[in-house]
Amino acid sequence: MSIYDYSFKAQDGSEVSMSDYKGKVVLIVNTATGCGFTPQYDELQDLYELHRKDGFEILDFPCNQFGNQAPGSDEEIHSFCTGRYGITFPQFAKIDVFGDNALPLYKYLSENTGFEGFSGASGLILKAVVSKMDKDYKNNGNVKWNFTKFLIDRNGEIAARFEPTAAISKVQSKVEELL
Secondary structure: OOHHHOEEEEOOOOEEEHHHHOOOEEEEEEEOOOOOOOOHHHHHHHHHHHHHHHOEEEEEEEEOOOOOOOOOOHHHHHHHHHHHHOOOOOEEOOEEOOOOOEOHHHHHHHHOOOOOOOOHHHHHHHHHHHHHHOOOHHHOOOOOOOOOEEEEOOOOOEEEEEOOOOOHHHHHHHHHHHO
16 A cells, blocks of 8 residues: 555545645644644744745644643644644644554554654653553554654655654754655
8 A cells, every 4th residue: 555545534524635745745743732842833834834835745633642632623723733833734633643543544654664762851751651651662663652753755655754852953854855
């Protein structure tokens, strides 16, 4: 199966296909509005504004599976993100990224990447939290927390995975390499 075979729901409930993004460099990210990483919305918006004209897209998937940090409705989440962070990239209906109800796209991403490791002081905190949820977290591709990012190249191949603690400069560098 190709990444372009997957689809998901827009906030209005309509079906969206990954094939709509063929030929683009795409950053797929699971997000939350009440997370310590939520300020990354500013950096993501800056990256989007910088490279959208070059064929770059960010696909935002709110997820409430980590610490109940995205408890609102799709409309409430979108209102918060546009009002507080001014995001203009597409934001989709809330999803699960692991477990029985995981969005098939996220199952594909998780099964085809490995955990990249946490970094910095926030990484130490995250390691302690995640290790309680998944003792084998280092050895599987499951999404560990909010703001995990998957970068897809113009051919629909997974080019990189970035854990929430990865510096946006690393993400930007890889995006620019693919553009």
